[in-house]
Amino acid sequence: MEKNRIMEAFLSLGLLVLAVLCVAVPFFVLFTGDGTYSWQFGDPATKKMMAEIALLFVLLSGILLLGKRPAVRWGKTALVCLIFCWGHVIFLPMTVSALYLGYVILAGRFVRTVLLGQKEIEDGWMADFILGVSAVLCAFCLLSAFKTGSIAQLRLFSAASGAALYLWAALSGGFGRAAAWLKDSARRDGFRKEGLQKAEFQKKEFQIEGFQGKNRTLWALLTAFIIVMILVQAGRMNISLDFDTLWYGVRSEYVLDNGTGIYENPGMVGMAYVYAKGLETLALPLSDLASHSYLLALNLWIAAAGLMGIYRLAGLFMNRTWALAAAALSSCIPGIMNMAISAKPDVITWVIQIFMVYYMACYIKNRKFALLALSGGAYLLSLTMKSTALVFSTAVFGMSGLYLLGRRLLSLRAPLRQWLLLAAPAGALTGIWARTMMITGMPVTSVFTSIFAVLGFQMKYPFATSGLPQNYEEASNLAVLLRRLFHMLLMPTGKDMGHVVFAWGSPLMLFLIGACLAAALLMAAAWKRRRAGESGGQPDRKQNRESAKKRLSLYAHVAFWPFLAVNLVSLVMLYQIDGNYFMLLYTGIIIGSLSLLHSLKQAGHRRFLRTVSWLLVPIMAFNVLMTAESNWAWSLGFSEIQWANKGRVNHEALQHEKMVQAGNEQIWNILAEDETTRVIAFGDHPGCLQFPCVVQSYKDITSPWGNVELVNTVEAFEEYMAYAQADYAYVEAGFIGEGNWEWSYGLVRRMIERGTLTDLVFEHGNVLARVDLDGVSSMETRENLRLFDENYITYERKQGGK
Template sequence: MKNALRKGSDNREVWGEKMVCLFLLCCSFFFFCRFFVDSGNGERLLEKKNLLALGETGIFLLYSFFILLLRKTTLRSRRALLFFLSFPLLLTSYLHRFLLPLLFSFFYFFFLASILCYFLSGKINHFLQRCTSFRYSEKDKTAAFLALPFVLIQISRSNIALDYDSLRYGLRSAWILFSPEGKGGGILSFVQAFFSSHGLINAVYSYPKGLELLTAPLSFFPGYGFLLAFQIWIYIAIAFVLYFLLRDRKDAELALGILTFFFFSSVGNMAITMKTDNLTLLLQLLSLYFYGKGERKNSLSMLILTYSLKPTAVVFSTLLFIGFFLDSLIKGTIGTFFFGKGEPEEKRYFHPFGTKKEGSTALLFVSLLFTCLITLRTFWITGLPFSTTFTGIFKAMGFSVKWPFNLDAHVDYSGALSLQETLLSFGKRLFFFLFYPVGEDMAHVGIAWSGIAFPTILFLAAGNALKMILRRFSSGRKKEKGDVKDIELPLVFFLISFFSLLSFVMLWQIDGNYYSLWECLALLLAFGSPLWKKEEERQKRKWRILLAPFLYLPALLTTLVTSWAGAVGFTPIDPINKGYYDHLSVEMEKQAERGSLPLFLKMAENPRNHVLAVSETPDCYRIPCVVESITDVEGSGGSPGLYDDPLYFAWFLKWAKTDYIYIEKSFLEEEREARAKEMLIQMANLGILIEPEFANLTKTQESLPEYLLVKVNQSRLEYAWREESYPVLTKEEEEDTKSVRNWIENGDASQDKCIQRVK
């Protein structure tokens, strides 16, 4: 009788979840259609390049369906499965000039993973053994081939999807992180370069540089593809870790859960950037995996490593640690991390790093050493251990920010709103984030969106997490073994959920990639729902058929037309190519077309040239030397106070060891650059801008040149640095001053002066 009542209760629970899920799916699909049109994605899809990309994606799908249709013949062995998965991967990579980057980055990723596993287990071949022993089911094969088009989309467009942040720092490590200041070489100069600011003032350049240090060998290969391909393997590795986490959960729907992960463009679109989000996510999920296995030292090691990658890890990784701590308190196992059992007398002795059973002490030491090294760099450059994160707290502790950095976080806008306005703003943002990411403050959500599936997943996850916690603390009934096992997952889910939702109130501009950990935790909880239990197998098959049109195709289209860089289409197919995309050659062709190539070559002749670019971003970051945009100086993360006085700006030019200032007239004439224009005129009047070189004069020479490169007069900056009066300008310096000032001001005499200077 009790079993019958329990079965009836489970059935009602399943049908209740199905009805709510169906309602959420219908809402998501309706608002997705509106979002696709209102965000401009519909128009983007109809562009020629995207239509060609859509056609190629259709071929990927047909290939997957064909292999799955004949899977009894084609997928009879492990080798056959690897062949049919790798064939389109390698062919697509070659046609889109990504083959060598994909292969080289794979071997490098495999090398790093083997080193990590060596410190983990003491065996150099441990990672290889885990890979060869991997077991999969027929459902897993289906999920792999249905997920394949999502990976191929990212590979096909990686070369042309260079986004602002990646070009700003992640892709330029060879120049702005590892380029030695002097003429020396060797390890010492490499280390000195790593700990140098290189005259770069923006906070992003003092972020934790763990990813850049790990991928340093790839940064010296031609083109940016080798670094971007490394991110593809991280993306795939995240899917495998989620697979292992789901596999350890009772009654979890494994294959469908992993396939749904690829629907998250918030993670997928990060796979073609050099942002640190995906590697941070990978380590955080590994921490959760190791904790679930009882290997607490390994879990702690993964969390420590995340602090070397991303400033916000100070928040989210710490929340994971708090969740694990609370779980240990609830289970009554908190003491076993610090105390081990003695073998002979079964007495407890103090072990500061725990017992061997709880993980690798060597890995813990390595993670501490690596993170300390990265944190020391930030501290050495800025005076704070973490830039932009908890700045006020560090200042209160006695830390001081070094000049000319300004690391105060400008994130909190909630104080400007009343309580009612705050609640309305929160509700509106939550709705837009989940269903309809359109609007100015949602600009960075639409390009890295959690997708149409997330509202349903979030509902299932919240319900499951709440039920697990209530079961654990319910009184008056006998506790079952399974009640305690996974209590850490709902705990960390609610902690991350709370602070993720709090960010909707605190931040004016939210990015879709901020919430990838929240989404993955929700995924793990959602696919342990009663909806997927084995006794509901017959209904579950029907449910899958219903899910297909609501989830798969919208996710595929969203991934296809959105990216962090706003890239259109795929990298043009080249049947005969050298295996990689030469970004420098492409950039030189572009510079030649617009007439700025002579100035580009002048700056690029020495990769150690320090250039301040008063020009459009991120295009100026493609110049292969130490380039900093004027936007970096006076924009978000910069130090706007440098514009308050010409003396301050002269100090900055001296501190930054600026060799050249590169100016584009169209950029300088924008209204928002009025202060920069005024400051440059003042620098010219002081004789600091000399030896002007102009480019892109029209054939008739009846208009002004569009581009100007001036050398910074370091000898005059010495007087500003010592706060002494400037000496009288020489005749040549006066000519340079007039020429530069007239070009900037665009006065009556500027045209003649510029033309004379060019002649």
């Protein structure tokens, strides 16, 4: 025992040093001197935001801790959240997107319980999400196939079917059961399936009647923390429209569905426009509203569902107090939660992957085929959301399949209705990939095109086949891996960390890895003592028998380590590292670490675990600061509080105002006459894309997002303009010239001289030209070139202040 205490003391000291490093190093590197966020840290907006966060945490903790009745407790919590949302002008987006997500989940519940008769499924709300998203995607794809899929028609379909589903839920007692479930969740944590789950979790730390004593205090603090971290994202939603969101995330009405549905070819070569568009298709009814926050709010609600999924998944490996801690730790990871206010599909892909792993784990425990089918359906659905899911989802699901085969747990004999749980996800995948296939000739684009080319697929004009990513580093792969791991774990700075610093896994990952190593040493020492007979007695025979918990533990190892290897290979190969690529890895490290630490606590190392728990507090506090300061849009603080408001911000009006200020009022009015007008813009990306029509930038067309062959000659560019059915070309003042984008400047001048660009409109140095592919060189075209040279403000003239 004395040796054990000494070992614990040394390991605790080591973790203390590690915790200090995990907070001090990134803080000084990022927030002091010339650090990435040093300019923000001392700004009054930051101080105001942090004060508001602290007030919210104290207020919500007090309500949850002191409230005696669940209805009062949750009612006051909801009121605080409502006041916060109204003050920050996001009430309508949060409310409407919640209703829309509720419609999607109800659609899934209808498919699951009425059409397929699968009522007895663990955590059916996750199944309803999977099936609901799949069913809505199938419906939208079918409507588009018959050219009746305009956004207005899809919104009408959603409103009608949504009203019917809400009415069905009310008449069938669904709302009453939901209220009872919420009440029961507050009291008993929602573990309604007694059987195996109750047997698995019936431990000292797991009070089936509710959190008591210290656990109740911890429950209140962790729950308040999670809610606050969600509100942090909501509070800056209106001012956090990032690069990719403005590029394609909020432009679905022009680049995805421009009047007849998703199968219309928008004539765009940029890969961002032909990726799998599952999230964008799902959100189409919200995509043309005046505020872009409707789309961001939908993503935020989906992220909240992901945190609930983490809680349930972690609950399979530990008691619910620790499972709640896993959700709380995940909520303060910038690489996870900062994606919740971007219109990118990373969050919904991550959530579906969590559900995929959860139902696979449930199948391993309970051996019910319906659970396996739901896991398979989640895998298929994840492929509709993001191209990288083809790698990461396949890695996890593939290893899960190998585990089932190796342990002889795979049983495919099941009723047809359970097999049909795969139908909607398979239909959604077919419908979404069909769009990419019709436009490009390949089911998946990006780096996978070279692989599909080997399989016999042929890329259509004007798209280019992309090779596998390369890091273009002179150092060895091992050196690159070690350097990048150092930056990813402790200091996200450097030339290839530009997309990590605001989507970082945070130093929490490094600390948890250190804690796991310490826990492994303690458990190894305990095992060695047992082998030497120091522990006394013989091991319980029950511990040697395979149990559901052991099967889950083995499955976790089989799935996690190969998945980690895939992530490390990606970390080496990628030229541009995006921190959000590793969201599922962050989650796996958190759940795996807490599971190991939970086992250590059961082995009697409670003092060591108390030390680890207290050391997590400053790291979580730093993560709050890091998450609040960082985001993809580089916005500062929360959006301004306005008590007198319309419930939402009109982003379209703000974009119009910005374009007018840039001297584009007349040009805007011309392009706004017809939203199907197609424009090629030579301007700053993505700002030049904000006209209310189908716009692609020159950057979209050339390398690396498009095909550089299309701009090598003026003839090649004109051929592409014919493919794109371009109506106009827009040239932004001060963007091109002999000193900036010289090649595109030459293209524009030659096309004016050749008569391809005619009817020039000049406005404050900006130029709008009508495309005439039948134009020929003449005196008029030479005069147009003279006028262009005289009136267009080139890059050089702008830099010179002329």
